[in-house]
Amino acid sequence: MELDFYKNTSKVILTTYPGANDCLKNLSKLNCSSDISSEFFYQLSQICHNIQSLNITFEKVNSDGLSNLISVQKNLKCLGLKQQAQYRGDNKVNDIIPLLTSKHYDTLIKLNLSGNYDVSLLFVAKFKNLQELELSFDYYDFEDFERLQYVTFPNLQILKIPFIFVSYELLITFLKNNGNNLREFYIGDGEVIAKFCPKLRKLSTGFKNDEIETLQMILKSCIYLESIKIWCGGEYLSEKEALESVVKYSHENLCEIILYHQYYTQSELLPDELESFFTNWIHRKPKSISLIIIKDESFSFSLDTDEKNMEIIKRYIKLGIVLEVEVFSHYKIADSAVKLFVDRHPMRSRVAEPII
Numbered sequence: 001m002e003l004d005f006y007k008n009t010s011k012v013i014l015t016t017y018p019g020a021n022d023c024l025k026n027l028s029k030l031n032c033s034s035d036i037s038s039e040f041f042y043q044l045s046q047i048c049h050n051i052q053s054l055n056i057t058f059e060k061v062n063s064d065g066l067s068n069l070i071s072v073q074k075n076l077k078c079l080g081l082k083q084q085a086q087y088r089g090d091n092k093v094n095d096i097i098p099l100l101t102s103k104h105y106d107t108l109i110k111l112n113l114s115g116n117y118d119v120s121l122l123f124v125a126k127f128k129n130l131q132e133l134e135l136s137f138d139y140y141d142f143e144d145f146e147r148l149q150y151v152t153f154p155n156l157q158i159l160k161i162p163f164i165f166v167s168y169e170l171l172i173t174f175l176k177n178n179g180n181n182l183r184e185f186y187i188g189d190g191e192v193i194a195k196f197c198p199k200l201r202k203l204s205t206g207f208k209n210d211e212i213e214t215l216q217m218i219l220k221s222c223i224y225l226e227s228i229k230i231w232c233g234g235e236y237l238s239e240k241e242a243l244e245s246v247v248k249y250s251h252e253n254l255c256e257i258i259l260y261h262q263y264y265t266q267s268e269l270l271p272d273e274l275e276s277f278f279t280n281w282i283h284r285k286p287k288s289i290s291l292i293i294i295k296d297e298s299f300s301f302s303l304d305t306d307e308k309n310m311e312i313i314k315r316y317i318k319l320g321i322v323l324e325v326e327v328f329s330h331y332k333i334a335d336s337a338v339k340l341f342v343d344r345h346p347m348r349s350r351v352a353e354p355i356i
Helices: 020-024 038-047 063-071 091-100 121-126 168-178 212-221 239-249 271-281 307-318
Strands: 002-005 029-033 053-058 078-083 110-115 132-137 158-161 184-187 202-206 227-232 256-261 289-295 322-329 338-341
Touching (some): 020 038, 038 063, 227 239
Parallel strands (some): 029 053, 078 110, 132 158
């Protein structure tokens, strides 16, 4: 059972609702704001002891109620903490966030810290059993990662640091200790990936115009890679360069390519370049490939607006070389996307994700 609660609920008495106790005993996921009365959190703490996933957006802080709710949880596995901009630097918030998790260092396997976060990351080092760590902040200049560079998370499989800049020196040190077991990695730069992350299955990153050799090195080194998301256009590689490298250097496990156009760029892939990519893909095992294009909706020209490109795509779908092709805009739901499927494939609902 999942519950979302973001309004102030000072007058709500949960026990007055018929069946509330039995229902809330099975609550496994709670998404809430800290701008809720302590009494509400106290009520929950009397009933809900088996929450596995808790996501808190910090606005105003009612520390006693929140701390009490978390302290009684027996099996908390996933914790997300998001700090709103207006409360960055608030000493009260800074004091409470590390305390919230002190009783769950051994059980927590997923931690997501996001927003205008301004708390030392030193407390993160205590979560030795983490399998997934995401640091997704609203600012690029981030120096506190140095507190984690020597920490070892033996079970870490997913690492996401999408928006922030981490120096290569810090990142290399961290990946020496933690990169070998990573299955998914989301980062803005990729120079150290090939050396320290050989077991990746999913990768999202950008390669600048002079970094094509870095992409090729990663493709050759990461033999288990199944999906790669490459930022294209502007200062990053063109679609043509990215696709040529993928078809030439990737291993047989790769079956999904995502080309992510920056907001100020548009598709420049010519029909003969698209044809060449599919032709070269024919000889691969397995043959079928999923191709996803994420574009800026403000530009009228894209892969799906070129009739010749569309004809090529449809032809290779019929041949079984292309499993699916999707073209859609940043932050738009998949219903607005151009979707091309072989008839036997059901329609699927997808959401265009932001840069990761």
